[in-house]
Amino acid sequence: MRKTFQTIFDTYNWEDTLANINAKTTQDVEYALNKDKKDLEDFKALISPAAKPYLEQMAQLSSSITKKRFGNTIQMYSPMYLSNECQNICTYCGFSMTNKIPRRTLTDEEILKEIKYIKSKGYDHILLVTGEANKTVGVDYIANAIKLIRSQFANITIEVQPLEQEEYELLIKNGLYAVLVYQETYHREEYKKHHPRGKKSNFNYRLNTPDRLGKVGIHKIGLGALFGLEDWRADSFFTALHLKYLQKTYWKTKYSISFPRLRPHSGGLEPKVEMTDADLVQLICAYRLLDEDVELSISTRESQLFRNNIVNLGVTSISAESKTNPGGYVVEKQSLEQFEISDERPTEEISQMLRSNGLEVVWKDWENNWESS
C-alpha cells in the first residue's frame, strides 16, 4: 500500500504537540515573523498564546500577502443542502440520526427549483451538501445531482460522506471540481466520543479521504476542523500538517481551509473549548503567513461584524444568505436547519459590503466543461 497521511499522523502525539505550541515564546514568534518562508514550527509559534501581542502585525502582513496573490477580490459561493437523511450519530449536528426531525431528500424537480433561486442571485460556484445515507443518497444520487446542474454552474463542490476512489472518479467525470472533507477533530479519542455510531465513526477512513481524492487528481480539496470539539490550536496544527503533506504529495491539486465554529442547533452541544474572535483572526493570519496560496473560506456561521472585517485580512472566499436545510431557498423554507447561520444578510447586501471594502466580487472563476473534451 502506498503511504497515506495516517503514517505521518501516527508519529505525532496530541498532548506533546499542544504542550509544544503553548510553550512557544516571544522570541519564537519574532523569529517566525521575520522569516521569509515559514514552516510548521513557525506556524506553531504564530498560533501560540505568545503571538497574541503581534496580532495587528500579523493581520497587516496577511492582508498584503493575500492581496498580492489573490488581488482585491473575494470569490462568492452558495451552499445547497440536498438531503438531511443521515445514519451517523454526531453529537454536534442537527442532522444526527437520533434527532427526531422530518427527513427530506430533494427530487430532481426540487433541485432545479432551488438552483433557479441560487442562480438568480448571481452565483456560479455552488457547494452541494448532504448527510450520510448511503442507500438513498449514495454516489448515484450525487452524480445525478451534479449532472442535473452542471450546465448552470461553472464550479461544483461537494461536502458529503467520504467516498471510495472509484466513486470520486465517477463524480469528477460528471463535472465535480472540489471536495470538502473536514476531519472535525484530529484528536482520535475525542473523535470517537463525538461520532459513536455510523460509518463516520471510522477515524482513519476519514483521515485518508484526501489521499483518495489526491490520487484521482481532484482539482481542489478543502480541509478543516470543527472548532469547539477540542483545543483549536492543536487541531489547527494537525490540519496544517495535513495540508503540507497533501501539497507535497498531490502537487496538481489546490487546497482550501475552512474555519467552522460550533453553532447552536437542534439538540445542541456546548463547545468544550472556546475559540474567540481574536483567536480566529490569529489563526486565519497564521495560515496566510504559512502559505501564500491556500484558499481561506468563511461561511455565514460567523457574525455580520466579524465578516465585514475579516474579508480584508486574508480570507479569499465567502458564502452569503445560506440555507442549511434541504429545500431551504424555495421548496420548503421552514424545515429544520443543520445549524443556525449568523450573518443573514441578503447576497446583494454582502456584495455591497465587499465593494465598499474595495473588493471586487468574483462570481465565476472556472469552466467546468474543459475536461470532458
Next chain:
Amino acid sequence: MKDILKIADKEFTSRLFTGTGKFSSSQLMEEALLASESELVTVALKRVEVTNDDDILSKLNHSRINLLPNTSGVRTAKEAVFAAQLSREALETNWVKLEIHPDPKYLLPDPIETLKAAEELVKLGFVVMPYIHADPVLCKRLEEVGVQCVMPLGAPIGSNKGLKTKEFLEIIIDQTNVPVIVDAGIGSPSHAAYAMELGADAVLVNTAIAVSQQPVQMAKAFKMAVESGRMAFNAKLAPVKQHAEASSPLTSFLN
C-alpha cells in the same frame, strides 16, 4: 520612423501588454488599462461569462484594446486546445495566450504539454502566444512549430520579483526569430524598463498594476517605463566597462 511591434497580422504601438485580474473593481480596471495605453489585454476565459453580458468584457470594449484570451486553469494540452476553441467561438478571436500550469501553487508552466498544444493550435489556425519558462531551447522548439511569439517568465507569476531569469532571457532574445514578451514577475516600472533595455519586444504586466495602491498612476508609470526602456534599447546603451582603464596604458610605448 514609428517603432512598431508586429505580431501575426496586428501592429502595436504600445509595448506594454496588460491583464485584467486582481483589480478591486472592473471600473478601476478599465481606467487603469486606458491609462496604460495598452493595446493587448489578456483575460482569463474561466473568469468571463460568455453567454451573458459580462462585466469584464464590457469594460474592454474600446477600439484601442485587443482581447487576448488565456487558458489559465487548464492542466493538459488536450484541455488547452478545447479551451482555445471555445474562446475562438465565444470571443471571436483566434489569438490565444497559451497557459498550461498543472501546478496551482506557483502556476509554473508545463513545457511538454505547452509544446504539444502549441503545435496543434497553430495547425488549427490560432495565433499562439505561449507562456513558458525562460528556456532558450524550448523557445526554439516553439518557434519551429509556428508560434507567433514567446512569453518567457521573469520570475514566478504574481511574485513581483523582477528579472530573476535574466541570463536566460538574454540568450532567448539573442537567438529568437519571433517577438519575445517577458511575461511574469515584473513588479515595478524599473523591472519593465530593464526588460526593454535587454531587448525584449514587449512586457506583460498585471499584478504590479492591479494590486498597487493607485492602479491608474501605476499603469501610467509602467507605460512611461516601457517607452523609456525601448528608447534606450534603440539608442544603444553605452557599454558597461568591465575593468578600470589603467592610467599608464601598457601599449603606450608603441606610439
